């Protein structure tokens with residue numbers, strides 16, 4: 001669903017008016033908008049009826065019903081994307097919204113109005129899917145009770161809708177609205193800006209700066225968009241805070257992310273410490289013991305300490321710079337317009353489709369290794385023959401000698417690697433994900449588990465892997481610096497500073 005929401009909202013953000021307004025008249029366009037709002041829900045309702053029937057007929061083996069429900073969700077998403085993408089691209093809907101009387105002077109509002117049919121359509125789809133969702137949860141609840149696991153009551157429609165809206169829509173919509181406001185403000189003052197900076201590209205550059213600003217403060221926004229609260233005082237909080245201090249990892253707050261027991265997960269967000277949060281879901285806290293929670297926390301700290309978020313920002317910056325360079329060429333060279341566009345599109349698909357996934361999987365494995373090292377720092381008792389703990393002299397020592405700020409050179413403890421691998425399998429099981437299931441951004445659970453355990457036994461492999469990630473990061477840094485220079489040169493960025501060459 002994320003992709004559909006990001007895609008449609010990005011269309012609204014990118015195009016002030018439709019690129020192919022085939023249907024510019026008011027009445028047919030509005031009729032199509034209404035149809036696009038209702039049609040996906042009808043599709044969802046039809047597919048979900050079958051899922052409910054199957055779930056009710058075979059409660060002992062809900063797999064067929066669940067598969068039918070999964071297919072229904074996917075088909076409804078395609079329907080949403082097609083219907084609303086089509087309306088935005090091919091009718092005059094965006095232009096109507098830009099010219100609405102009374103509100104056309106409030107930045108961001110015309111764009112929000114343009115997105116409203118899409119947002120309503122999503123809610124209708126969820127209402128249509130809810131009976132199947134509920135039937136599935138009912139069966140899971142009965143299984144949970146039978147197995148003696150902690151269970152949460154099944155959500156009423158209202159709670160379900162609020163949760164879905166906050167987690168699937170609002171967390172994208174809120175930061176995008178900020179960018180939309182910035183875009184409108186810049187767009188309306190375009191001529192002034194160009195005149196003041198004596199540069200055609202000043203408005204675009206300013207929008208780029210605004211987008212970076214939004215990316216920095218977004219974690220603060222998400223803290224409230226999602227249902228979170230600070231991790232209550234207690235032994236666990238003390239342990240995690242001690243870890244933060246020893247690792248030299250600064251964050252604004254450790255938050256419990258309340259998902260009604262639905263999601264077993266953790267994440268860290270935020271580029272700078274003032275806007276950085278570590279989130280741990282309620283279900284993870286409920287179902288895992290403290291050493292495994294520390295392992296999860298160690299993995300998230302690894303993303304911070306190895307600066308993964310910075311490198312992803314740089315990676316995105318490369319795209320921005322390349323777009324700038326290409327748009328400069330387009331301005332000069334009308335003849336090669338189509339060819340350039342296709343080349344640019346292919347490069348973007350390659351970059352985000354293949355390279356991004358590969359980098360992300362390497363970063364995840366580096367964070368896993370960091371998680372293993374963090375576990376050793378917590379004083380996990382070690383029973384195996386282990387270079388780290390023999391060097392420390394005492395298998396149960398609290399490892400005061402380990403410097404948490406400089407983790408990375410010491411040998412890996414196989415016991416810690418084993419606990420970490422166990423944690424990975426447990427997270428997969430609790431989320432109902434098969435350990436072998438491939439994951440584009442993370443790599444499969446069993447692959448990650450095998451990899452940390454193998455590296456704990458072979459220090460040479462661990463060093464080689466760390467060097468490889470180092471080379472990847474250096475590559476990103478060099479590519480970002482070069483493309484920033486190229487983009488700066490192509491838009492004559494020095495003129496912005498009043499320097500003439």
Ligand SMILES: [Zn+2]
Nearest residue numbers: 299303364367
């Ligand atoms: Zn991760």
Ligand SMILES: [Zn+2]
Nearest residue numbers: 382386389413
């Ligand atoms: Zn050990």
